[in-house]
Structure formats: C-alpha cells, structure tokens
Amino acid sequence: MNISNEGQMKLLQLEDGSYCLDILITAYNMELAEEPGEGRHSSPANAGSVIDKARQLLLRHYPNYSVSRIRIFSGGIAILAASLFGSGEHTAASSLPSSTSQTIVASAAAPAVYLNGKQLDAQAVIMNNSVYVPIRIISESLQAAVDWNPVTRTVVIRRDTDTITIQIGTPAAVVNGQTISTPSAFLYQGTAMVPLRFVGEALGLEVSWDSAGRRAILQTRTDLLSASSPFHIVGEGESLWKLSQLYNTSIAALRQANHLADDLIRPGQQLVIPRDYHTVSSGESLWMIARNYGVSVNALTMANRITSDSGTISPGEQLVIPAVPKTITPAAVQASPTPQALPPAPSAGITVTYRNHTVQAGDNLWNISQQYGMPFLDLLKLNGMTDNTVLRVGQTVRVAVYDVPVKQAVSPRHGEVLDWWTEARYVFPTGKTATITDFRTGRSFQVKHTMGGNHADSEPLTARDAQVMKEIWGGSYSWTPRAIIIEVDGRRLAAAMHSFPHGDATIKDNNYNGHFCIHFLNSQRHSDGMIQDSMQKQVAIAAGRSLG
Numbered sequence: 001m002n003i004s005n006e007g008q009m010k011l012l013q014l015e016d017g018s019y020c021l022d023i024l025i026t027a028y029n030m031e032l033a034e035e036p037g038e039g040r041h042s043s044p045a046n047a048g049s050v051i052d053k054a055r056q057l058l059l060r061h062y063p064n065y066s067v068s069r070i071r072i073f074s075g076g077i078a079i080l081a082a083s084l085f086g087s088g089e090h091t092a093a094s095s096l097p098s099s100t101s102q103t104i105v106a107s108a109a110a111p112a113v114y115l116n117g118k119q120l121d122a123q124a125v126i127m128n129n130s131v132y133v134p135i136r137i138i139s140e141s142l143q144a145a146v147d148w149n150p151v152t153r154t155v156v157i158r159r160d161t162d163t164i165t166i167q168i169g170t171p172a173a174v175v176n177g178q179t180i181s182t183p184s185a186f187l188y189q190g191t192a193m194v195p196l197r198f199v200g201e202a203l204g205l206e207v208s209w210d211s212a213g214r215r216a217i218l219q220t221r222t223d224l225l226s227a228s229s230p231f232h233i234v235g236e237g238e239s240l241w242k243l244s245q246l247y248n249t250s251i252a253a254l255r256q257a258n259h260l261a262d263d264l265i266r267p268g269q270q271l272v273i274p275r276d277y278h279t280v281s282s283g284e285s286l287w288m289i290a291r292n293y294g295v296s297v298n299a300l301t302m303a304n305r306i307t308s309d310s311g312t313i314s315p316g317e318q319l320v321i322p323a324v325p326k327t328i329t330p331a332a333v334q335a336s337p338t339p340q341a342l343p344p345a346p347s348a349g350i351t352v353t354y355r356n357h358t359v360q361a362g363d364n365l366w367n368i369s370q371q372y373g374m375p376f377l378d379l380l381k382l383n384g385m386t387d388n389t390v391l392r393v394g395q396t397v398r399v400a401v402y403d404v405p406v407k408q409a410v411s412p413r414h415g416e417v418l419d420w421w422t423e424a425r426y427v428f429p430t431g432k433t434a435t436i437t438d439f440r441t442g443r444s445f446q447v448k449h450t451m452g453g454n455h456a457d458s459e460p461l462t463a464r465d466a467q468v469m470k471e472i473w474g475g476s477y478s479w480t481p482r483a484i485i486i487e488v489d490g491r492r493l494a495a496a497m498h499s500f501p502h503g504d505a506t507i508k509d510n511n512y513n514g515h516f517c518i519h520f521l522n523s524q525r526h527s528d529g530m531i532q533d534s535m536q537k538q539v540a541i542a543a544g545r546s547l548g
Contacts, residue, residue, distance in 0.1 A: 008023075008024040009021060009022065009023050009024070010022050020069040020070070020071060021069070021070045021071070022070075022071050022072075023070065023071070023072045110123070110124055110125060110126075111124045111125075111126060111131050111214045111215065111216055112124070112213070112214065112215045112216070113131070113133060113137070113196065113215070113216045113218065114215055114216070114217050114218065115141050115142075115218040115219075116218070116219060120137060120141050122134070122137050124196065124216065125188065125193065127183075127186070128183060130183040130195050130196075130197065131195070131196045131197065131209070131216045132183075132185075132186070132188075132193040132194060132195055132196060133193065133194065133196045134188075134191045134192070134193060135148070135155055135157075135191065135192040135193070135194055136191070138157055138194065138199055142159065142199075142200075142203055142205070143159065143479055143500075143525070144157050144158060144159035144203065144479065145157070145158045145159065145478075145479055145480040145481070145534060146158075146479075148192060152167065153167060153168040153169070153187075154166065154167045154168070155167075155168075155185065155192050155194060157199065157203075158534055159203055159532075159534070162175070162176060162202065162203060162204075162287065163175075163176055164199060164202050164203075166182075166185050166194055166199075167185070168184075168185050168186060168187060168192060169184050169185070169186065170184060170185075171183065171184045173198065173202075175202050175287060176285060176286075176287045177285070178285055178287070178288070180198075180202075182195055182198040183195040183198065196216055196218075197209075197216075200218050205218045205219060206218070206219040207219075231270035231271060231272060231302075231303070231322075232247075232270070232271045232272075232273050233268065233269075233270060234265050234266065234267055234268060234269040234270075234271060235267060236267050238265070238267075239263070239265065240254050240255070240260075240263050240265060241263075243271070243273070247273045247323055249273065249274060249323075251263065253274050254271065254273070254274070256274070257271075257272045257273070257274040257320050258271050258272055272303045272320055272322050273322060273323040274320045274321070274322065274323065275293075275321045275322060275323035276293065276320075276321040277318055277319065277320055277321065278293070278318070278319045278321055279316065279317070279318050279319075280313050280314060280315050280316060280317045280318075280319065281315060282315045284313070284315075285313075286300055286301060286306075286313060289319065293321045295321060295322065299322060300319065300321070300322075303320055303321075303322040304319050304320055350402060350403065350404055350405070350422065350423065351402075351403045352400050352401070352402055352403075353400070353401050353403070354398055354399070354400055354401075355372075355398070355399050355400075355401060356396045356397070356398055356399075357371075357372070357396070357397045357398075357399050358394060358395070358396055358397075359391045359392060359393055359394060359395040359396075359397060360393065361393055363391060363393075364391065365379060365380065365385065365389065365391065365397075368397055368399065369430070370429070370430055370431035371431075372399045372400075372401060373401070373402075373426060373429035373431075373432070374399055374400055374401070374402075374426075374429065375425055375426075375429070375430070375453070376430070376453075377453065378400065379397075379399065379400075382398055382399070382400060383397055383398055402426035404418065404423045404426050404427050406491060409492065409494075409543070409544070410543065410544040410545050411544060413544070414485075414492075414494060414542065414543055414544035414545075415485045415486070415492045415493045415494030415495070415542050415543060416491060416492060416493050416494060416543075417494050417521055417539070417543045417545075417547065418493055418494075418520055418521060419520070419521045419522050420454075420455065420519070420520040420521060420522050420523035420524075421522060421523075424456075424493065424495075424520040424521070424523070425456070425520075427488060427489070427491060427493065428449055428456055428486060428488050428493065428518075428520075429449065430449050430450065430451065430452070430456075431448070431449065431450075432448070432449045432488060433446060433447070433448045433449075433461065433488075434446070434447060434448075434449070434486050434487060434488040435447075435486075435487040435488075436484050436485070436486055436487075436497070436518075437484065437485045437487065438472045438482060438483075438484055439482070439483035439484055439485060439541060439542050440482065440483065441472055443468060443471070443472055444468075445460060445461075445464075445465040445466075445468040445469055446460070446461040446462070446465050447459060447460055447461060447465065447518075448461055448507065449518070450505075450506045450507070450515060451504065451506070451515065452515075452517070452526065453526070454523060454524040454525060454526050454529065455517055455518060455519045455520070455523035455524065455525070455526070456517070456518040456519075456520070456523075457503070457515045457516070457517060457518075457526075458497075458515060458516060458517075458518050459505060459506065459507045459510060459512060459514075459515045459516070460507075460510050460512050461507070461510065462509075462510050463509070463510050463511035463512070465510065466510050466511050466512040467511070469499045469512075469516075470499065472499070473499045477499045477500045477501055477516075478498060478499055478500055479498045479500045480498060481496045481497065481498050481519070481532075481534050481535045481537075481538045482496065482497065482498075482499075482538055483495075483496055483538040483539070483541035483542040484496060484497050484518075484538075484542060485542055486518070493520070494520075494521075494539055494540075494542035494543035494544075495518050495519060495520050495539060495542060496518070496519050496535045496536070496537075496538030496539045496541075496542065497516055497517060497518045497519065498516055498517060499516055500516060501513050501514035501515065501516065502514045502515070502516075503515055517535075519532060519535035519536070519538075519539065520539060521536070521539055521547055523535070
C-alpha cells in the first residue's frame, strides 16, 4: 500500500501525552495477498513504506510533536493503524535518524543493560540493531559529566581525559578531537538517546550483546591500567634483576624504558615496566593507541613523560606500553601474624608516632581506626590482622598517629595542596566532620567523611546541608565536579567534589540517599583505581596553581 495523496491530516492527543496522526486519503493502492487458509493482510514491505511515508509527513508538517501512532482512513474506513515506535514508545519525528528503515522495539521487549553484573534501570531501546540508552544512564552509572546544549542539540560527555561530542541526528561523533562514525543519536520523549556500545567503548568499557537474553553487558576492564599507577614503586631490597623476574622482562629493557645509566635503583623510585613498544602511525592518537593496548590515556602519557597539554604525538615516535604494576610482598611478612611497621611516610616533614590502644568492651577495629584518624587498612596491616579478626577485651592494638605539617597556600582564598595517599587522608580521616565552601559561589555546608579508601566518600550532615549542595549545583545533584575548600581542624584544604548521591549511606535523616565523592591530589576512583582528570582540574582551581 502506498500513499499517493496526502489528503487531510489531524493530530489527536493521547492519554500518555503523545499524539496520534490521522491521515484521510482519497486515493491509494493496496497490494493484498490471500493464500488458501490465510487471512487478508498488507504486504510487510508495503506497510513499511506507508510508515516511512508517514514519517516524512511528520517531518514536514509536525517536526516538534511527539507522535506515537498513525491511522489512515479512506471513505470513512480505517485501512491501517500502526504504532510508529512500539507500545508506549514515541519520539519527535524531527529527532529520528534520516534512514527510512528504522525500527524501535516495543517496550515489552526492551533490552536489559547490565554494568559489572548489576542490572541498570536503563529504559533502553533498539533502533537499527543498535542499543540506545538515555543520556542520564551515562551520567549516573558511568560517572561521567554530561552537558546538553539545546540550541545546537549537542551532548558533550566528559570523563577523565576523554571528551565525547555527539550531535543529535548526526552519524558521527568527536572523541578527543577525532571524528568517528557512529549510529545517530536521537531525542526520545524529550531525552537524548545515545548509542550504548559506542559511548561505552569510548569510555574504556567492554561492551557485549547477549542475544538469547536480550542483554547489553558492560564490564569495567580489570586489565585497564590505572591512570594513577603506570609506575612500579621500588621497595626495600628490590633490584632490577628481581623486577625483571617479577615482570618476565630483561634488565636491559628496564634500563631502556627508564633511561637508566646503570643498574642502581633506590626505594621509592618510580619505574616504568615495559610490556610492549608502539611506533606511532600517521593519523593515530593517544586515545586510539591506549584503547588498542588496554591502558588508560593518562597512564600512557605518564609512562612516556608526555607533558604537552594537547598530548600530541608524531608519526614514527616510539611509545612504551606500560605493564600493570605489582607489589613484591616478602614471604615472611605474608606468613607472620605479628605486627609489622608501616613504611615511613614518603612526604617530607610528616612524622608518625605509635601508641598502644587497650581494647575495651564494644571496641572493634573500625571504631578504633576512626578514633585515632587512622585508615582502616593501615590499622590492619600494622597489626597483622584481617577485617575478620575478633578482638578481646584487654588486648593491645598498635595505632599510628600522623602529624602532617601545614603547607603554604597561594592566597587566603585558596587551600593547601595535600596528597591524598600521604597527607590528606590523615588530616581528613574517616569519621571527621568538616565545612565545605564552594570555591565559585562561596556558599558553605557541613559534611562527614563516612567511608572510602581511594578518596573521601562523604555525606551532608543535615537535610539543610543537602539542600545547599543541590542549590550550588543549579537545583539538581550532578556528577560534574566543582572546586571546593575543606575547612577541618583550622586548616583549609584544596579539593573537588561532585554532588550526585550514590551507593551506601550512614546518615539516615539528611534527605540524601547515598554519599558523594571528595577528591584530593592523586586520589582515585573506587571503580577502576584511576585518577579522575576532571576532579584534579578542580583541585588545581581550589589550590590556585598547577598540581604538576
């Protein structure tokens, strides 16, 4: 069946807010097929052409209406009624890709989306054999900052060193400055829908499709080299020979990768462990090379001492591909249940004093660690314990107290720059309450550091504090980082945070369902152990200087 005359058209609004397009025609051709034992039906190919024609009419006459169904009448008789996008699903015609063969699955058969084994509330759809998800899934589940420009109809996704720019209806995206072909994004019920596989892979995830279970599966790459750890930190007693045995490489390769004049190395020294070498070809970018070898862009730049802000590389240049760092643990330490001394704090000026805590009724290792401002894992290591160790009343537990000297800030408005691993986590330990001031607006609220090892997972202290947070971020919680000053024990620390509630919570009456993340210099994400570049940029703003 083909529409040969547009005739008259009218829109009827349905209960779900979408519209039904009625088309009244005076001339049509209908090809029918009637075989013995079968009812009369429209040829699928011709029915599809009618829907394609209807979409063209929508684009021409009603580009900004959300139309879900069409009905075609001739002589007062309905000759076709069809859902354009499946039961309960609709979109503005102007946002659809230009292909005339698009098909969106009905919501009853919508695909499921899993991230690291957990099903997401993705509300995904399939179009042209590609899975699309609302842009909020990218923001909430992948912890990426997302910006939407309604004028240019452009989505910008930022996470760490990666920036992805997608324009609605355009069959290409720009990833870190490089244009890459991709299925077109579109608007669906007022929400930008982006191709899941493309965005997931561009952000470093493994993406697969389970056709039997109709599941899109996202997996954080456990082999993705941490952006914060492209180096092996030399320990006491380690030598190039020991490292060559540990990493199955040669002493000569270690010397070459690290530009060593001899075989002497010292504790605390950072060494690149070469897994492979890559010669840059014309048209290649750091992002492409990092993706091919399963490392992060940040790790690749750090391992090769690439300091240019643009991260430029040249054809013919040879890059070392770093291996995932390991830690040598002496067998005696592994087998011994006796307390072990922590290594000296690497930052100059920090002093560590040790005390003995006598276990009282009701004590546990977590509470003791909070009482002394000592990281929980450090407490376990110092005492040769595990998190399953049962304490006895009267037992002695050794604790470490860190004294971190005050550092000079660049101005009274800015904050001290403290390394998370060697300084900040001792000044702002778990259990500590602090006042946070948004660097841009000057507005303040109180928080409590409640959990987290790679950075400070925190919660607003009261419902009023949660409300102030929301107002600072423009009226809604967001993954977008902002520069902040943390005031704790009379000190002002440069840091960064987002405001989006996620994960566990310990404060129950603050009208905030979860916790948010505070980052300091060199702190890492929990999900993949990577330094989040967007957070570090905001820390630098709060510090008023470069972090290099």
